[in-house]
Amino acid sequence: MKLRSVKITPIAFRDPPLLNAAGIHEPYALRSIIELESDTGQIGLGESYGDASFLRLTSALQPSLVGLDPFDLNGLRARVQKVVSGTRVEAGAEFLLAPGTDPVKNAQKLFSAFEVAMLDMQARSLDRPLVDMLGGRVRDEVPFSAYLFFKYAHHIDADYPADAWGETLTPEQLVVQAQTMVDRHGFGSFKLKGGVLPPDQELASIQALARHFPGKPLRIDPNGNWSLPTAIEMGRKLEGLLEYYEDPCPTLADMAELHRATGMPLATNMVVTDMAQFRENVAANGCQIILSDHHYWGGLRETQLLARMCEVFGMGLSMHSNSHLGISLMAMTHLAASVPLLSYACDTHYPWLDPAEEVIQGGQLRFHEGAIVLGEAPGLGVDIDQDALARLHQQFLECGIRSRNDAAQMRKYQPEWGGQAPRF
Amino acid sequence: MKLRSVKITPIAFRDPPLLNAAGIHEPYALRSIIELESDTGQIGLGESYGDASFLRLTSALQPSLVGLDPFDLNGLRARVQKVVSGTRVEAGAEFLLAPGTDPVKNAQKLFSAFEVAMLDMQARSLDRPLVDMLGGRVRDEVPFSAYLFFKYAHHIDADYPADAWGETLTPEQLVVQAQTMVDRHGFGSFKLKGGVLPPDQELASIQALARHFPGKPLRIDPNGNWSLPTAIEMGRKLEGLLEYYEDPCPTLADMAELHRATGMPLATNMVVTDMAQFRENVAANGCQIILSDHHYWGGLRETQLLARMCEVFGMGLSMHSNSHLGISLMAMTHLAASVPLLSYACDTHYPWLDPAEEVIQGGQLRFHEGAIVLGEAPGLGVDIDQDALARLHQQFLECGIRSRNDAAQMRKYQPEWGGQAPRF
Numbered sequence: 151m152k153l154r155s156v157k158i159t160p161i162a163f164r165d166p167p168l169l170n171a172a173g174i175h176e177p178y179a180l181r182s183i184i185e186l187e188s189d190t191g192q193i194g195l196g197e198s199y200g201d202a203s204f205l206r207l208t209s210a211l212q213p214s215l216v217g218l219d220p221f222d223l224n225g226l227r228a229r230v231q232k233v234v235s236g237t238r239v240e241a242g243a244e245f246l247l248a249p250g251t252d253p254v255k256n257a258q259k260l261f262s263a264f265e266v267a268m269l270d271m272q273a274r275s276l277d278r279p280l281v282d283m284l285g286g287r288v289r290d291e292v293p294f295s296a297y298l299f300f301k302y303a304h305h306i307d308a309d310y311p312a313d314a315w316g317e318t319l320t321p322e323q324l325v326v327q328a329q330t331m332v333d334r335h336g337f338g339s340f341k342l343k344g345g346v347l348p349p350d351q352e353l354a355s356i357q358a359l360a361r362h363f364p365g366k367p368l369r370i371d372p373n374g375n376w377s378l379p380t381a382i383e384m385g386r387k388l389e390g391l392l393e394y395y396e397d398p399c400p401t402l403a404d405m406a407e408l409h410r411a412t413g414m415p416l417a418t419n420m421v422v423t424d425m426a427q428f429r430e431n432v433a434a435n436g437c438q439i440i441l442s443d444h445h446y447w448g449g450l451r452e453t454q455l456l457a458r459m460c461e462v463f464g465m466g467l468s469m470h471s472n473s474h475l476g477i478s479l480m481a482m483t484h485l486a487a488s489v490p491l492l493s494y495a496c497d498t499h500y501p502w503l504d505p506a507e508e509v510i511q512g513g514q515l516r517f518h519e520g521a522i523v524l525g526e527a528p529g530l531g532v533d534i535d536q537d538a539l540a541r542l543h544q545q546f547l548e549c550g551i552r553s554r555n556d557a558a559q560m561r562k563y564q565p566e567w568g569g570q571a572p573r574f
Numbered sequence: 575m576k577l578r579s580v581k582i583t584p585i586a587f588r589d590p591p592l593l594n595a596a597g598i599h600e601p602y603a604l605r606s607i608i609e610l611e612s613d614t615g616q617i618g619l620g621e622s623y624g625d626a627s628f629l630r631l632t633s634a635l636q637p638s639l640v641g642l643d644p645f646d647l648n649g650l651r652a653r654v655q656k657v658v659s660g661t662r663v664e665a666g667a668e669f670l671l672a673p674g675t676d677p678v679k680n681a682q683k684l685f686s687a688f689e690v691a692m693l694d695m696q697a698r699s700l701d702r703p704l705v706d707m708l709g710g711r712v713r714d715e716v717p718f719s720a721y722l723f724f725k726y727a728h729h730i731d732a733d734y735p736a737d738a739w740g741e742t743l744t745p746e747q748l749v750v751q752a753q754t755m756v757d758r759h760g761f762g763s764f765k766l767k768g769g770v771l772p773p774d775q776e777l778a779s780i781q782a783l784a785r786h787f788p789g790k791p792l793r794i795d796p797n798g799n800w801s802l803p804t805a806i807e808m809g810r811k812l813e814g815l816l817e818y819y820e821d822p823c824p825t826l827a828d829m830a831e832l833h834r835a836t837g838m839p840l841a842t843n844m845v846v847t848d849m850a851q852f853r854e855n856v857a858a859n860g861c862q863i864i865l866s867d868h869h870y871w872g873g874l875r876e877t878q879l880l881a882r883m884c885e886v887f888g889m890g891l892s893m894h895s896n897s898h899l900g901i902s903l904m905a906m907t908h909l910a911a912s913v914p915l916l917s918y919a920c921d922t923h924y925p926w927l928d929p930a931e932e933v934i935q936g937g938q939l940r941f942h943e944g945a946i947v948l949g950e951a952p953g954l955g956v957d958i959d960q961d962a963l964a965r966l967h968q969q970f971l972e973c974g975i976r977s978r979n980d981a982a983q984m985r986k987y988q989p990e991w992g993g994q995a996p997r998f
Contacts, residue, residue, distance in 0.1 A: 221702060222710035224912065276700070278645065285875070286646035425886040432856060451709070455879050462849040462883075488648065 151192065151275060156215045157185040158208045160200045161542035162549045163507035165473050166313045167306075168299040171345035171373035173560030173567060177308040178549040179473040182208060183509060183539060184267045188220060194271025195530055197477035198263035198445055202552040203253060207233060207260050215264065220271040223451070230261045255424065258448035265449035266481045266530075274529040280481075281524060284450060284488035291521040292486040295369070295495040296337035297471065297502070298328055298359075300346045306562045313504070319347070321358035328359060331501055335517035339367035339393065339495045345375030349384050349574050360391050367393035367495070374400030374420050375572045378407055385412040393494070394439050394466075400572055402427070405436035417441055419470035428456070432463050439466035441497070445478070450485045457489045469496035475503065476510040480530040483522045495520065509542055511535045575616065575699060580639045581609040582632045584624045585966035586973045587931035589897055590737045591730075592723040595769035595797035597984030597991060601732035602973040603897035606632060607933060607963060608691045612644060618695025619954055621901035621933075622687035622869055626976040627677060631657060631684050639688065644695040647875070654685045679848065682872035689873035690905045690954075698953040704905075705948060708874060708912035715945040716910040719793070719919040720761035721895070721926070722752055722783075724770045730986045737928070743771070745782035752783060755925055760943035763791035763817065763919045769799030773808050773998050784815050791817035791919070798824030798844050799996045802831055809836040817918070818863050818890075824996055826851070829860035841865055843894035852880070856887050863890035865921070869902070874909045881913040893920035899927065900934040904954040907946045919944065933966055935959045 165179035180200030187193050198204065214229045234257040273280040281287045300319055304312035318327050324342070331337055340359055344352045352370060359368055374397050376384065381398035385408060388395065396417040399405055409416050417439035422431045423446065431437055440460055444453045460467045469482060469492065479500050486492045500515070508514045510532040515522060525531055560567040589603035604624030611617050622628065638653045658681040697704040705711045724743055728736035742751050748766070755761055764783055768776045776794060783792055798821050800808060805822035809832060812819065820841040823829055833840050843865035846855045855861055864884055868877045884891045893906060893916065903924050910916045924939070932938045934956040939946060949955060984991040 219706075219710065221700075221706040224710040224712045224914070227709075228712075276645075282643075282645040285651075286643065286648040288648045288652075425882075429886055452882075455882050458849075458876075458879050459883060459886075462853055490648070 151188045151190050151220055153186055153215050153218045153220060154189045155187045156212050157187075158205070158212060159183045159185070159539055159543050160205055160546045161509065161539065162200070162546040162551065163475065163542055164308075164310055164504045166315060166502055167302040167304060168343070168502065169301055169346045170299070170343050170556060171375035171571070171573070173556035173558070174302070174563065175473070175556060176551055176554065176559045177305045177310070178545065178551050180546065180551060180554065181475060181478075182263070183477065183534065184208075184263055185534065186215075186220070186264075186267045186271055188271060188275075190275070192220075192271050192275045194220060194267040194269075194274065195477050195532070195534065196263050196267035196270070197475055197481070199259060200546070201554055204259060207237060207256055208263065210237065211260060211264070220268045220275075223265055223268060226264055226268060227261055230257055230264075234260060252423070252446075255446045258424065258452070259446050262445050262447070262449040262452075265451070266444070269450060270529040277528050279524065279526055279531060280484040280529050281487045284454060284484065287487040287524060288490050289487055291518070291523050292483045293339075293495040293521045294337065294498045294500075294517065295339040295341050295367070295520075296328055296331035296335070297497055297499055298324060298331070298340055298342045299502075300324070300343070302563075321351075321355040324355045325358050325362045328363065332363075335501055336519035337495070337517070338520050339369075341369040341371060341396070341497055343373070344370045345372030345573070349376060349380055353384060353387050356388060356391055369393050369396055369417070371396035372398045372574075374398070376574050377572045378404045380572070380574050381408050382411045385414050389414070394468075396441070397421070402430060402434050402436040406434040409436060409438070415439055415466070417466075417468060419443060423447075428459060437465070439468055439494070441468050441470040443470040443472075444481060444485055445472070450481065453485055454489060457491045461491050466494065467491045468494035471497040471499050473499045473502070476500075476508055476515045476532055477530060479515055479522065480532050483524060484530065487524050507542065509535060509538045575612045575614050575644055577610055577639050577642045577644060578613045579611045580636050581611075582629070582636060583607045583609070583963055583967050584629055584970045585933065585963065586624070586970040586975065587899065587966055588732075588734060588928045590739060590926055591726040591728060592767070592926065593725055593770045594723070594767050594980060595799035595995070595997070597980035597982070598726070598987065599897070599980060600975055600978065600983045601729045601734070602969065602975050604970065604975060604978065605897075605899060605902075606687070607901065607958065608632075608687055609958065610644070610688075610691045610695055612695060612699075614699070616644075616695050616699045618644060618691040618693075618698065619901050619956070619958065620687050620691035620694070621899055621905070623683060624970070625978060628683060631661060631680055632687065634661065635684060635688070644692045644699075647689055647692060650688055650692060651685055654681055654688075658684060676847070676870075679870045682848065682876070683870050686869050686871070686873040686876075689875070690868070693874060694953040701952050703948065703950060703955060704908040704953050705911045708878060708908065711911040711948060712914050713911055715942070715947050716907045717763075717919040717945045718761065718922045718924075718941065719763040719765050719791070719944075720752055720755035720759070721921055721923055722748060722755070722764055722766045723926075724748070724767070726987075745775075745779040748779045749782050749786045752787065756787075759925055759941040761919070761941070762944050763793075765793040765795060765820070765921055767797070768794045769796030769997070773800060773804055777808060777811050780812060780815055793817050793820055793841070795820035796822045796998075798822070800998050801996045802828045804996070804998050805832050806835045809838050813838070818892075820865070821845070826854060826858055826860040830858040833860060833862070839863055839890070841890075841892060843867060847871075852883060861889070863892055863918070865892050865894040867894040867896075868905060868909055869896070874905065877909055878913060881915045885915050890918065891915045892918035895921040895923050897923045897926070900924075900932055900939050900956055901954060903939055903946065904956050907948060908954065911948050931966065933959060933962045
């Protein structure tokens with residue numbers, strides 16, 4: 151079995167005006183959809199980043215993949231290395247909110263995108279779920295948490311109607327948002343994207359959630375937008391309310407100092423985002439929980455490795471998310487189903503997806519009591535709706551966005567936006 | 575596809591009177607041969623330890639494996655955990671020469687034995703070499719080193735004629751042994767099992783090898799039988815002669831002190847033998863090269879993980895060996911072919927195997943210029959010679975040995991043998 155064709159389709163989908171430390175989501179989020187086909191007619195699917203820099207990499211890699219054996223992941227790695235080492239690393243975004251936008255992760259990102267598709271093809275050729283290529287499942291249901299955002303009611307510049315969520319800028323509005331998520335999807339834990347409003351308002355929001363959902367695990371993620379003194383002060387006020395305290399400060403040194411000062415379990419997807427940083431974190435004991443993301447950690451097998459390393463070094467593991475569609479959700483689910491240590495509910499932006507914007511057949515996947523249930527369908531268990539793909543690609547061509555820039559978007563609302571981080 | 579039958583056959587094969595820090599090899603070495611068969615008629619082969627303690631574990635595990643999906647490695651892990659947690663850990667051998675005899679490694683040893691056989695079955699069912707289940711090959715040839723031993727000419731109590739190697743107790747005899755290995759198998763590097771003769775005699779042996787094989791990589795492995803002062807003194811005398819200095823001292827603390835004192839790269843298969851010790855070694859910087867062995871590190875995938883961890887923490891990786899047959903040699907070869915970091919020539923006892931004692935069809939595997947060449951045959955690429963298996967099993971039944979004890983064997987030659995380690 152050899153790869154006969156490699157199709158990479160950039161798409162754009164509607165994304166709500168969600169606020170974060172960097173600014174605000176643009177009206178469209180970008181992804182790429184990968185479709186592999188073998189000489190035996192087998193397919194393999196993947197989903198990854200869709201910014202211009204990443205698409206240049208996938209285009210450079212594409213021709214070298216034809217003829218590759220889909221079981222030859224080391225062959226993929228060699229081809230990725232060749233492309234990445236020959237590519238100038240471009241300057242990253244203004245504010246690196248997530249490692250997915252960091253060009254130093256190019257090799258891991260590129261490998262992951264195609265590794266998932268190759269594992270999907272392997273599994274489909276065996277008529278088995280993808281999790282079987284990862285050692286088999288340790289659980290049938292993968293729990294996700296309700297990912298809460300402060301948000302505006304509508305985009306300043308969208309060419310489509312406002313979403314139905316409305317505005318969320320107060321603790322009361324946040325509780326309504328959270329309750330809606332629970333009613334729709336059955337989530338049993340909550341993550342608040344913080345670093346947006348003054349810290350005391352975010353504290354009040356967490357306190358409101360704690361009152362409204364007593365006993366449910368809560369998390370806050372200020373995306374490194376709090377200074378160390380602020381994080382220590384807020385940590386003391388948040389004591390006892392949080393399952394874990396995610397990326398309050400921007401550096402590993404700050405996180406280590408914060409942990410020493412408060413003893414709170416700290417989680418990160420910002421200061422431990424690759425193996426070199428993992429090693430630094432072992433020495434510094436900055437973070438006790440790593441938020442994995444196969445898209446930039448180098449794929450599903452490498453994230454399994456990360457999980458074992460977390461076990462070895464006594465750390466916990468949970469899962470990070472960017473805006474994504476159902477292919478990524480299923481890749482996350484198969485991965486999480488194979489990893490004994492992944493016992494926290496995973497992050498996902500999926501509830502923020504407009505149901506009309508899904509690219510898979512049958513439309514948006516459903517959560518059952520907050521979890522995705524893994525069936526026995528071959529591979530990832532999803533297939534492409536080619537009409538939807540064509541429509542979302544057309545949207546990509548027309549939307550004009552080529553690289554995510556939440557800060558530039560925010561300047562459309564607040565022209566003076568930007569400046570020093572951490573802000574608070 | 576489900577496992578329909580699980581057959582575990584203990585065997586004994588003739589083993590030469592090789593000397594080591596613990597004593598001397600007994601006339602027979604023990605192994606177990608694992609044969610899985612699926613409901614579709616697919617087979618899967620494994621080879622592991624054959625001592626009574628390990629065989630009790632495999633017998634306890636055996637019934638729970640029938641019906642298991644050969645892709646369900648996590649299911650295997652759960653069954654292994656259940657058996658091991660319900661088993662009293664028996665006292666280890668008198669002198670723990672290799673972690674394979676250490677009962678605290680029961681879970682890793684048991685998992686590995688069947689993981690290899692399940693991966694073999696997976697690969698055979700796909701008509702692919704086993705390395706394809708490990709991400710594909712990064713090399714087609716896996717180099718091994720010539721494993722040199724001091725030895726007696728014949729066993730004190732064997733029921734079969736002496737081997738053709740004769741005695742090796744002097745530097746001159748050792749050079750002859752090494753040259754014979756090179757002539758037969760083409761090895762390009764040499765490992766001397768030390769900790770046997772007074773250190774200055776072993777130093778003279780290394781110096782003789784260096785003169786006879788200029789520029790070829792040399793290693794010495796005293797198996798922790800040198801005190802720290804001896805190891806420092808010998809290290810200074812060995813400076814510049816060694817590729818790496820393997821397990822001179824018995825503890826991680828000693829190894830760390832030795833590394834600080836000499837700056838020499840230290841290798842180990844004695845003080846870093848599991849993930850907990852790996853973590854300790856990261857903190858202590860005792861050893862810079864880990865000698866992996868899938869038999870006790872928890873299988874092929876877990877050894878791939880170890881390899882990545884060595885990369886992350888800036889360590890090197892090579893491969894340890896106990897007395898073994900061709901199934902283990904092929905498992906080591908497929909593993910090594912999949913691991914970019916495994917760039918040292920691996921250890922193997924295989925050249926010490928009497929060709930009449932091999933259990934695979936076609937007899938003993940051949941080295942080509944010191945390497946095993948990986949072909950395209952499905953799975954491990956070897957099959958059982960059932961007549962040979964029956965004969966070696968009969969030998970097991972008759973030989974009377976049930977647990978390796980090199981010290982007790984040595985007392986047949988030297989009744990006062992034993993006492994404090996390190997000896998020198």
